Amino acid sequence: MQGVSSEAMKLLLTCRYSMVLACLSVGAARAQSPQLEINTADTQLSTNIRAHLRLPPISCTSDEPQLARALQSRIANLDNTVQRASQALGYYAAQTQLSLSKTSECWLLSVSVDAGEPVVIKALTLSIAVDAELFADTLNSLSISEGAQLNHEDYEAAKAELAARAFDLGFLDARYTLARLSIDKTQREASVELALDPGLRHRFGKINFNTGGALSDDFVKRFVTFSEGDFYSPQTLLDLRGALNDSQYFSDISIAPRITAREGSHVPIDIAMTSRPRRVYEYGAGITTDTGPRISGYYEDRYRNPSGHRLNASTSLSPIQRSLDADYLIPLENPTMENLRVSAGWIEENTDTFDSRSYRTSIAYTFVNRSNWRQSYFTNYRHDEFEVNGIRETSDLLIPGLSITKTQSDSALVPNNGWQLFAQVRGASTALFASETFLQLNLNGKWITPLGRGRFISRFELGTTFADSIAELPVSIQYFTGGDQSIRGYDYKSIGARDSGGLISGGKSLAVASLEVDFAITGKWRLAAFTDIGDAFDDLNRLNFNQSAGIGIRWISPIGPIRVDLARPINGGESVRLHLSMGPDL
Structure with missing residues (x-):
């Protein structure tokens, strides 16, 4: 090698030596990979054999004669393992062939099993010494039955199911006086006899x-x-x-x-x-794109008296919305199922569409009905002062109503499966201490289901109002939409019906829907894609759906997902909007 310095030669040799070591390391890693091949017509049997069979510790450097001797010394144990795995599923006449062969990387153990005909349960005798009628449902749903293929795991599960049912019923000393599984291998038949003595019911x-x-x-x-x-x-x-x-x-x-x-x-x-500590004081700061930066405070007195009465108050302050609320909750006969709530509050909102100030007091009786829905009967009195498109109005309304809601999910914060439904009817009449008459119906829902590695999330909002003039009702009763929680890509409550001058005002009806897919990307981070559509309108002839689409990212925090979304209207000239929100999915 002319022209190559001694330093370069040393470096070249070092690199070659390192490459050889690397190749040897890779070869050594591969050499530790013996393979197992199972051939049988029953997939469940193949899985069971693989779960029980352990590859023998034979060196990958062994040649064919050494492998043959190794197999001969271990064939009895290997065959015994395969037989036990087969018999567990009812195959008592299985024929096994085992072979060890050399491969380019190591060696291969081949297991071929002709399972034969399985043992079938021909007779099943179940008896309960006392109170047998209490076990009827369990007996009818046991994992074993006459005519079924024998499965030892199912037999043990049936015994456990009956014992568990006895314990759940209060039979704390229940025992089996007979638990017998008899197998006739020649006839391929089995009989099961279970006799349970529940003993004394406690x-x-x-x-x-x-x-x-x-x-x-x-x-x-x-x-x-x-x-x-x-x-x-x-x-x-x-x-x-x-x-x-x-x-x-x-x-x-x-x-x-x-x-x-x-x-x-x-x-x-x-x-x-x-x-728990009686009093709670909380304060904080946050931001959402609907209401901007916000500071908030919360106070709770968890038990004002030994009867568990609870008082809480909250306040928030942002450029768009200011509020102050107080609730007094009185637990009734069954504290988990029913309560009486007295509340009062004030809220002020200033958006590009309207200005509003509301004062309210309310009383609500809430209970969980027989179908496990949370149901409320309420009466609200509210005084509203509001301005829409330069027209100022005031109203005083006594609003009775009924609402019903239910939520089911497999997780409180980030469910993979769950749904929520809310329905409400409310109204007021000039014959009952109100300045206006109206009737309003609302229905909201959300559904979450797994979709591959992610989730599919859908939601809807529907509402309609029966009134002579929606403009004379408070903006809190008129319908507006747009924003973080409705149609992303639009400003907070910027979508509504349009008056004769083309200006946005509140609608009599509302229809909003959303479809979203999200999936985990790493750790607590998730990626989302979505589309929202809807409108607030006066009548169907003037319905004009506003649709947007976007992408987002979620970070799963202890209080639920923190969402950052970018959305753009599809059928409008608006630019991309940023939306920030947080809280549980349901």
Whole structure:
């Protein structure tokens, strides 16, 4: 190599040496990769064999004769493993062929299984010594049945299901007097015999409370939906714990059934809890593109008295919206299911479309109905002063109404599956202390479902008002749309009906819909694409859908997603708009 310096030669040799080491390292990594091949007609059997079979520790440098000797010394154990995996699924006549062969990288273990005909359950005998009618649903839904292929896992699951049902019913000493699985391999038939003796059905005994003193025993007892002497149920205790936790009164909750201290059939229950701090003070600052930068404050008195009455007040201040609200909540007979709420508030809004100032007081009775929907009957009195397109109006309305809502989801903050529906009817009449007469119907919904690695999110808002003149009703009752929570790409409440002069005013009706797809990109970050469409209008002949599309990014925070969206109207000349919002998806 003429013309190559000694330093260059050293460098070249070093590089070549490093490359050789790298190749050897790659080869060594590959050499540690023996393969397993399973050939059988039953996919479930193949999966079960793969789950149980462990590749033997044979060196990848072994030649064919060494592999043959290694297989011969291990073939009995390997075959035994395959047989056990086959019998677990009811194949008691499986024929197995095993082979070890050399490959370019290491070696391959081939397992070929002719499963044969499976064992079938020909006879199933189930008996419950006492109270058999309580087990009827469980017996009808067991994972084993006559005529089904024998599966040992299903047999064990059936035993566990019956035992669990007995425990849920309060049979704390239930036991099997007979649990027999008989197999005739030649006939490929099996018989199952299960005889359960539930024993004595237990009941709730004395219920002992330790409330910590902040709330009265009488109030806490209203959360308890069972009484001493009722049949014992672990699920009832779990439901009680959930209700106490959801009440937001307690930080620590202990519900202890003293099974070992039971008196005959009665199980004493000890309930102890620690109250959360009585008063909460919060303040903060934030920003949304609807209302701009905002400062806010919140105060809560979680229990003003031993009966659990609750007071909270909140205020916020932004360039577009200012508000002050106070609520007094009175828990009723079942604190988790019904309450009476008295509230008062003031809100002022200044948008490009309207200026508004409202004062309100209201009383609402809320309860959870038999279908598990939250239902409210309410009466609001409100005084409004507002200006739309230079025309000032005032109104005084006494508004009774009814609302109903339900939310179901698999997560409180970022559900993959869930839905929410809200419906409301409200109105006022000049015959009932009101300056105007109207009737209004509202229906809102949202649905979230998995879509591949992401989620599909849809929502809608529908509403209509029956009134002689919508312009004389407060802007809080007129319909406007546009903004972070409705049609992105447009300013906050910038979309409405147009008057004879082409100026935007509130509409009698509303129709809004949105479709969105989001998916995780890394950690707590998600990417989204969406389209929104809708309008606020006076009549269908003047309906003009405003549509936008955009993309966004979400960061999953402890309070729910923080959303940053860029959206642009499709059928307008407006530019791209930035939208910021936060909070749970449902």
